[in-house]
Amino acid sequence: MKKYVIIGLMLVLTVSVSQAIVMNNNPEELPPGCRKVTGERNLKVHAGTEYAKKFNSKVYTYDQRVYSFEPCTRVTVTLVNNDSIRHQWMIHGLPMETYPMGMFTIEVDGPGQDTGIFIVPNVTETLLLHCGIPQHMQKGMKGMIKINGGDGQISNVPGFTGVRKPYSYEYREKNISLKSSALILASSIVIGLLVSSVFFFRREVEQKEES
Amino acid sequence: MRRLVLGISLILLLSPGLSHSTDGLSDPPTWSEAPDTKEIDAGDTGFICPPLENQSWRNSQEILGVRIEKSERCSPDNPQVVAAVTKGTNNVPRRILMRTGLSEDAVRKGRDLDRDGDPDVINISLEVAELNGWTSATGRSTTWEIAPGIKPGFWVFAPETRGMATEGSAASELIRMPSPAIRVEENDRVRVTLENTHYFPHTIHFHGVDHPFQDKKGEGNDGVPQTSGEMVMPGEQHTYNFQPSEPGTFFYHCHVQPSTHVLMGLNRMLIVSKDRENNTVQTFNIGNGKVRNPSKAVDKKYDQAYDMLYQGVDRQLHNIIKMSDDPRVIAEHINRKYDITERTPDYFLLNGLSFPYTVRESQVVVEPNELTKIRVLNSGSESISIHTHGHRPVKTHVDGMKLDDPIRRDVFSVSPAQRISLKLNSTTEGLNSYGKGVWFFHNHREEAVTNNGVAPGGDITLITYESFLKENGIPKHPDTWNKYFSPKYYKGEVPVWYSDSMPEYLGEAGRRSRPASILGLFAVLGIALGGLIGWRWFR
Numbered sequence: 100m101k102k103y104v105i106i107g108l109m110l111v112l113t114v115s116v117s118q119a120i121v122m123n124n125n126p127e128e129l130p131p132g133c134r135k136v137t138g139e140r141n142l143k144v145h146a147g148t149e150y151a152k153k154f155n156s157k158v159y160t161y162d163q164r165v166y167s168f169e170p171c172t173r174v175t176v177t178l179v180n181n182d183s184i185r186h187q188w189m190i191h192g193l194p195m196e197t198y199p200m201g202m203f204t205i206e207v208d209g210p211g212q213d214t215g216i217f218i219v220p221n222v223t224e225t226l227l228l229h230c231g232i233p234q235h236m237q238k239g240m241k242g243m244i245k246i247n248g249g250d251g252q253i254s255n256v257p258g259f260t261g262v263r264k265p266y267s268y269e270y271r272e273k274n275i276s277l278k279s280s281a282l283i284l285a286s287s288i289v290i291g292l293l294v295s296s297v298f299f300f301r302r303e304v305e306q307k308e309e310s
Numbered sequence: 311m312r313r314l315v316l317g318i319s320l321i322l323l324l325s326p327g328l329s330h331s332t333d334g335l336s337d338p339p340t341w342s343e344a345p346d347t348k349e350i351d352a353g354d355t356g357f358i359c360p361p362l363e364n365q366s367w368r369n370s371q372e373i374l375g376v377r378i379e380k381s382e383r384c385s386p387d388n389p390q391v392v393a394a395v396t397k398g399t400n401n402v403p404r405r406i407l408m409r410t411g412l413s414e415d416a417v418r419k420g421r422d423l424d425r426d427g428d429p430d431v432i433n434i435s436l437e438v439a440e441l442n443g444w445t446s447a448t449g450r451s452t453t454w455e456i457a458p459g460i461k462p463g464f465w466v467f468a469p470e471t472r473g474m475a476t477e478g479s480a481a482s483e484l485i486r487m488p489s490p491a492i493r494v495e496e497n498d499r500v501r502v503t504l505e506n507t508h509y510f511p512h513t514i515h516f517h518g519v520d521h522p523f524q525d526k527k528g529e530g531n532d533g534v535p536q537t538s539g540e541m542v543m544p545g546e547q548h549t550y551n552f553q554p555s556e557p558g559t560f561f562y563h564c565h566v567q568p569s570t571h572v573l574m575g576l577n578r579m580l581i582v583s584k585d586r587e588n589n590t591v592q593t594f595n596i597g598n599g600k601v602r603n604p605s606k607a608v609d610k611k612y613d614q615a616y617d618m619l620y621q622g623v624d625r626q627l628h629n630i631i632k633m634s635d636d637p638r639v640i641a642e643h644i645n646r647k648y649d650i651t652e653r654t655p656d657y658f659l660l661n662g663l664s665f666p667y668t669v670r671e672s673q674v675v676v677e678p679n680e681l682t683k684i685r686v687l688n689s690g691s692e693s694i695s696i697h698t699h700g701h702r703p704v705k706t707h708v709d710g711m712k713l714d715d716p717i718r719r720d721v722f723s724v725s726p727a728q729r730i731s732l733k734l735n736s737t738t739e740g741l742n743s744y745g746k747g748v749w750f751f752h753n754h755r756e757e758a759v760t761n762n763g764v765a766p767g768g769d770i771t772l773i774t775y776e777s778f779l780k781e782n783g784i785p786k787h788p789d790t791w792n793k794y795f796s797p798k799y800y801k802g803e804v805p806v807w808y809s810d811s812m813p814e815y816l817g818e819a820g821r822r823s824r825p826a827s828i829l830g831l832f833a834v835l836g837i838a839l840g841g842l843i844g845w846r847w848f849r
Contacts, residue, residue: 120472148545156636158509158544182545184437184505185413189474206472208413209505209547231474233439233452233485237635238509255446255635262446266634292840299847 119213122204123193126173130197132221133171140174142166144188146207146230146240147181154257157239159230161188164242164256166228167249170221177214180207185232190244192226193217204231225249345820347813350805353798356458358791359384359670359782368783374402376590378602379614382776384670384783387595388483392602395469395594398429411480413470415503417593424497427588432494433501434593435470438508438576439485444635453477454487456657457664457761459797462628464575467514467564469594470505484596487662488689489578491595491617493605496557496585503549504542509637511541511566512576514550517727518560518710519580521552533565541566554582557607558710559685559729569650570627575662577689579617579729582710583607598661599672612733613680618672619662620724620753620769621690622655625762655692658758658768665759665770666794672771674734674751675779678743682734688724694758694769696722698734700749701773702742707731721754734773746775748785761800 129135144161151157159182168174178188189204198217205215228242229235243253255262362368362385370380373393381387391410394402398419399412407414413435420431441454441464452475455461467489471481484490494500504514515533523538525531530539531550542548564576579598583591583605592603598617601608608615627650630643657664661672676682684703688694697720705717708730716733724730735742752759752770761767774785784791793799793808807816 122473156638158637183547184507184545185470187474202474204473208415208470231476231479232437232507233441233475234443234509235507237444237446237451238637262635266636266639268639288836288840292843295847296843299843 119208119211120204120206121213121215122206123198123202123217124215125197125203125218126216128197128218129171130194130218130220133218136171136173136218138169138172140168140172141177142174143177143179145179145181146186146188149181151239151257154239157257159186159235160239160257161242164228165245165259166242167245168219170219170247172219173216174219175214175216176205177212178205178207179212180210183209185209186235186240187230187232188228189231190217190226190228192224194220194222219246223247223250225251225253227253345822347817348820350808350818351798352793352804352808353796355792355796358666358795359784362386362782374406376603379600379604381600381602382675382779382783383600383673386783387597387600387602389602391484391594391596392592395596396590396592396603398593408472409480411471411473411482411484413472416469416471419590419593423499424585426585428495428590430495430497431499432593433503434492435503435505436467436489436514437470437505438512439466439468439475440464440508440631441466441485441487441575443631444633446635451476452482452485454662455667456487456623456659456662457667457767458795458800460657460664460761460800462623462625462657463631464628465508465564465571466575467504467562467578469596486597487575487659488598488619488621489575491579491581491598491619492562493581493583493591493593493595493601494554495583495589495591495605496554499551499553501549501551503547505547506542506544509544510641511535511543512564512571513539513541513548513566514562515565515568516550516552516560516562516580518558518729519552519554519562519582520556521550521554525549525551535566556710557582557584559687559707559731560710561687561689561727561729563689567645570644570648572689573621573624573627573691577621579619579685579687581617581685597671600675608683611681612683614676615683616672616674616685618660618684618686620686620688620694620696621659622692622758623657623659624653625656627653650691653691655690655757656762658753658760660769660771664761665767666791668769668771669784673783673785674771674773675776676734676736676773677776678736678738678746680736682736684732684734685729686722686724686732687729688726691726692755693723693725695754696724696752697754698749698751698773700744700747701734701736703732703734705730706733736775746777748775748778748787749773764800764802765806766794767800 144163146161150162151160180186185208187204187206193201195201203217205213207213224246226244228244230240239257241256252260254260367386368381371378371389373389374397376393376396378389378392390406394410394412395417399414399416400418415435418433419429423430441452442461443451443463445451464487468485471484473481475481475485506512513533523532532538535541560580562580564571584607586606589606591605595601595617598619601615604615627648631640660668702718702720738745751773759765759768759770778785780786793804798804805818
């Protein structure tokens with residue numbers, strides 16, 4: 100009972116902080132497949148430009164990007180935003196019955212923090228974690244939520260996974276394509292043949308004149 | 311033998327030239343039938359007007375005491391957004407605000423300093439968003455289609471939003487081309503905070519509005535990094551402030567590397583309306599076009615008002631942001647590899663869209679005997695020549711200043727960065743209007759009525775009389791418009807007149823097939839010939 104009072108108080112606090120929003124906060128409702136809450140986890144996640152500095156080319160990221168959760172665990176997440184702009188900690192792919200649109204989001208506008216709670220569904224999946232502000236995910240704010248060990252990897256998570264078709268930095272400007280090399284080879288053969296045939300023709304004429 | 315080889319090789323080399331020489335009056339070749347007309351697959355045409363979720367969005371209505379004029383367009387503004395940005399996002403119930411996707415900080419309206427019935431302390435928060443940027447195969451990015459199948463990359467100033475920005479979310483409706491027109495009142499205390507959510511540095515420069523060079527703390531307020539303060543770096547914010555003493559139509563834009571940042575989309579109209587009583591103005595006109603809640607001074611003189619922004623798009627510049635996820639590579643190409651002196655625009659936008667999409671949003675819908683105010687800003691790098699079919703409007707203002715002698719024309723040229731105001735009178739007497747109809751309204755530079763050379767496209771819109779409008783906001787038209795809504799049309803894959811008539815000579819000619827085996831034969835012949843010559847030569 101005491102726990103619910105505390106959770107209730109936290110909820111009120113969450114709503115009253117105007118600079119932050121928690122969407123689909125869920126301290127109680129059990130997602131499908133869970134008969135009870137089997138454990139508690141507390142996390143503090145930092146977001147901002149400073150955590151991206153150790154990754155070349157990345158602009159924004161979280162200090163933690165890969166999380167492993169056991170099914171039916173209640174997770175209390177505090178998102179600390181160190182930038183002067185908005186950031187989100189947004190999970191996709193949760194069960195729609197419990198989390199509308201399958202999402203759980205903490206959004207903090209500018210420096211500050213906020214806390215949200217969700218209960219992990221009873222599945223074996225890897226879920227996408229990201230910031231939904233345009234290009235923040237592409238520039239580093241991307242992560243993985245591995246439930247029960249996860250069922251795979253998500254691309255482009257700084258320090259963990261890459262992209263399928265990465266940008267090629269080699270010979271960026273003078274990249275020689277197969278097509279142009281083939282073209283050059285073919286035209287040189289033709290030119291060579293022409294030159295040799297002209298030469299041959301002239302010799303022929305000379306020989307003829309000599310004879 | 312040698313002569314024979316030489317002869318064959320010469321004939322092979324010269325044969326295309328020889329065949330023409332036999333084409334004479336006295337000796338014509340025999341008749342050969344031209345290939346059949348090809349069947350055309352025009353592709354998926356989609357909707358001319360996508361179904362509107364809520365029909366009532368088009369109606370005139372009142373929300374939270376804010377009067378909202380009707381909008382007959384196919385895609386009207388969300389009236390709740392209009393109400394929220396007029397009243398102030400801090401003065402709107404949370405449940406309404408959540409539905410709009412706006413942040414509570416998007417536009418905060420405070421005290422009425424001169425006690426004339428409207429707020430005079432205005433705090434605006436703008437973010438910087440990228441549209442159609444780089445994305446991994448599995449990732450989603452915020453997209454913006456200017457015409458069927460055409461998605462150049464853009465950067466925009468967007469009112470601060472809430473939640474996810476990907477397609478379908480409430481916020482995504484607000485993060486779009488062009489950046490929103492901002493309206494304030496004369497003598498308002500305006501503070502605009504730039505929250506740089508992008509990955510490059512940016513600033514805001516307020517063009518034409520009187521503003522101090524530095525703020526009270528001595529920080530830069532002109533937005534020019536070389537002379538007035540630092541750039542706003544990714545993840546940081548900066549507040550600019552001004553108290554405009556003159557009304558008019560002005561301009562705001564980013565002043566970091568403006569040769570590319572302005573054209574990338576970081577530009578928009580800024581309107582200072584005349585000081586009147588109870589004049590709570592609509593701070594943002596999302597996507598521009600019709601102003602659903604016009605200011606008091608405009609409302610008194612005119613029946614309706616429109617904001618129109620013109621700009622050209624050079625694909626070469628706008629595609630750079632798609633090439634890599636590495637900001638260093640993008641910066642290298644935008645700042646040093648792209649050469650604006652060799653610029654050739656491929657697309658021409660009116661309010662962030664090209665024809666046919668312009669008709670969904672930027673159609674000027676009139677009834678006879680009405681006065682319409684049209685504000686025009688040319689934010690591109692080429693001058694424009696606006697022509698109105700069926701009407702002779704009057705130019706009343708240039709660069710926010712009233713003309714002593716208004717000028718009546720049917721072509722108005724507008725230089726880059728210039729603003730003009732037009733008064734369009736729909737009274738049929740020949741001088742103002744030729745009468746009811748669906749009249750083209752376009753930039754008369756001929757390349758500007760195409761999408762990368764395929765017409766009709768570009769910044770064409772329409773002046774449509776209500777009786778010519780269908781219920782969905784699209785005009786009645788005899789032509790088949792479906793083909794213009796297919797990406798294939800603007801890729802140049804559909805003959806322009808294919809569905810109309812005479813496919814025998816206006817359709818697409820089939821191609822004679824050239825079997826690949828011929829190429830193989832050539833290759834074998836070439837190798838044999840080369841070998842023979844070489845063999846004879848070296849022997």
